[in-house]
Amino acid sequence: MVAPTRRRSASLPAGGWSPPAPPPAPRAPLPREFYARGTLEVARDLLGKLLVRRLGGLRLSGAIVEVEAYVGEADTACHASRGRTPRNEVMYGPPGHAYVYFTYGMHWMLNVVTEPEGRPGAVLVRSVVPVEGIEEIRAIRAGRPDRELTSGPARLCAALRIDGKLDAADLVLGEDLRVEDFRAVPERDVATGPRIGIDYAAPKDRRAPWRFWIHSRSGTA
DNA sequence: AGCACGATTAACT
């Protein structure tokens, strides 16, 4: 039995945020219209939503606590900034699909496609807090401390077994992967700042505060 | 050639 350790969030912005137990009854996937909006709005509104991975008979899920918006060809940090390619093709398609790609020789990244069809945009899911299937997630991520299970874009993909096979998956049909309504996040709990790992981008894009996370309220509830 | 990262190591306070 593990004593409830007091966990001070440090470098990870949303490390201290915990979803309420118990998890709610499963809901319908968010509709297409949710995604068919401006990427910044979608990014902000994804905070507190439930990312659900269906794996065989299992339901693994986590509450979204950190995201980044990548807002089209004019955004030099966005994969679409150099035009349409086989990899980023799905970003140009209809909203509400997964854009999953591989990077750094070992990591998968999960994005959700935004904006009406033809306009590339996506939100990178950077961190979730486990809600359902935590024992299975611990098994998948054997040897990791709990705080490293799903905090980080590559970690959450590993934890939920998200890889290139889910690229272009329809989150609205939601067969293997979906996003459900879960928890309203008030404005005062939302923090914003520059995106991570985009040093190659133009200065204006590096500075843009297009990363959103749930600010953990220290001490009080 | 270059990466929308993270594990590891090495320095700090």
Place this chain on the structure above:
DNA sequence: GTTAATCGTGCTC
């Protein structure tokens, strides 16, 4: 306890 630097890895263009 923390932050900063390094680099593996293989897919994309």
